[in-house]
Amino acid sequence: AQSVTQPDIHITVSEGASLELRCNYSYGATPYLFWYVQSPGQGLQLLLKYFSGDTLVQGIKGFEAEFKRSQSSFNLRKPSVHWSDAAEYFCAVGTSGGYQKVTFGIGTKLQVIP
Amino acid sequence: GAGVSQSPSNKVTEKGKDVELRCDPISGHTALYWYRQSLGQGLEFLIYFQGNSAPDKSGLPSDRFSAERTGGSVSTLTIQRTQQEDSAVYLCASGTGTDQETQYFGPGTRLLVL
Numbered sequence: 001a002q003s004v005t006q007p008d009i010h011i012t013v014s015e016g017a018s019l020e021l022r023c024n025y026s027y028g029a030t031p032y033l034f035w036y037v038q039s040p041g042q043g044l045q046l047l048l049k050y051f052s053g054d055t056l057v058q059g060i061k062g063f064e065a066e067f068k069r070s071q072s073s074f075n076l077r078k079p080s081v082h083w084s085d086a087a088e089y090f091c092a093v094g095t096s097g098g099y100q101k102v103t104f105g106i107g108t109k110l111q112v113i114p
Numbered sequence: 115g116a117g118v119s120q121s122p123s124n125k126v127t128e129k130g131k132d133v134e135l136r137c138d139p140i141s142g143h144t145a146l147y148w149y150r151q152s153l154g155q156g157l158e159f160l161i162y163f164q165g166n167s168a169p170d171k172s173g174l175p176s177d178r179f180s181a182e183r184t185g186g187s188v189s190t191l192t193i194q195r196t197q198q199e200d201s202a203v204y205l206c207a208s209g210t211g212t213d214q215e216t217q218y219f220g221p222g223t224r225l226l227v228l
Contacts, residue, residue, distance in 0.1 A: 044219040
């Protein structure tokens with residue numbers, strides 16, 4: 001069975017600073033990887049996804065993530081954080097083959113300070 | 115272009131009562147998922163529907179939980195004899211049902227059992 005670890009429960013960054021949210025996964029085959037963002041009281045919105053190909057994936061809102069098979073990681077990055085990025089971020093891994101049984105991490109809550 | 119909708123947005127009930135949560139997926143999406151998000155937890159998979167196939171109920175936590183999907187569209191999650199530990203946000207997602215689908219999430223139903 002697959003699993004996802006997000007080691008940072010809370011992160012605080014200053015507006016304009018760079019951001020990296022960590023995600024490690026465990027899955028025996030080639031994973032499908034996702035980052036979702038959840039604003040307070042909202043559902044989850046897909047930021048980006050990796051299925052295959054280029055290991056550096058560009059997403060919405062200026063986010064990117066890099067798949068590193070050797071490290072079993074899929075860290076999310078943004079070069080300059082905006083106050084509106086304050087939210088909770090979920091990394092997820094899905095199975096390849098068959099339907100998308102997706103396993104989510106517990107989330108990282110991002111606080112942005114002026 | 116409507117997204118996934120869920121109703122009610124909030125539900126307060128007394129312990130022991132039954133509740134029904136509704137999900138309207140994106141039109142044309144054959145896959146439908148239910149997840150539970152408890153405070154401080156990631157998303158917990160509950161059940162998956164795909165077209166006319168038998169649902170994957172492997173994530174339902176007890177026999178008090180059931181779900182159905184009528185006509186391949188709207189789904190209802192029913193919790194019988196609710197307990198306080200059932201308090202959570204219940205999220206629904208829909209997708210195209212293909213191997214590399216993206217799941218699109220509704221805003222969730224926040225359930226509080228007193």
